[in-house]
Amino acid sequence: MAIRVIVRLNPARPKAGEEFRLQAVAQHPNHPGTTRDAQGNLIPANYINLVEVLFEGEKVAEARPGPSTSANPLYGFKFRAERPGTFTVRLRDLSGDTGEGTTRLELA
């Protein structure tokens, strides 16, 4: 099942040359492999271990989170606004599931 990702910019319409924040929130339990379910069985590790940010198809940043990331994680990046374009955030977890979220950068 694809991972749901929401991507947003803050400020939503930055001026050219201005710094802005890109935040991605994913819907994922991020099991670290140390927690137990109600029956006391260990839940196997399954967390997002690759986050790629692409701008107009070109990779502009990469994060490799470890097992100790919270459930429904947030990833925050900072960029400088140069030209309008589309940001894509791609995620992959240990089981091979992927998710993708996009947002459009428009300059004010």
Add this chain to the structure above:
Amino acid sequence: MNRRAFLRSTGVALGALALAGLPVRAQALEGEDLANLEKALQEALGKGFRDLTPSNLVRLTMPSIAESGANVPAEVEVELPSAQVKAIHLFADKNPTPRLASFMPMKALPAYATRVRLAETSAVRAVVETADGRLLLASASTRVTVGGCG
């Protein structure tokens, strides 16, 4: 051993202990676990804690108290041009897997924010790998009421 000799020898021993212990205490962060951190540093970077230089250029923002260790906001910012920052790593001393995340700012500004799990009250480290091979360090400490790893 008579009473006088006993008092003298224990007094000397306690004094030595206090002297040895104090300077370490004075700079230690709450929830520090260098042995655990050292292992993770070697694994991730091939370098140890001694190779890190504390730096004011790295700003690590952590809450001082987190009610739940399952969701603790962490933020790092580096006051260096993007081109000089190769990677930013986050570590928590007391976690079963101390490495929290690594971030490679390619065309992004050298800043990263995320939410992490902390197993217990722990020191948190931001280690910045620069392009010229230096390792910069910033530390913070978060007190955790309920652990987030089990």
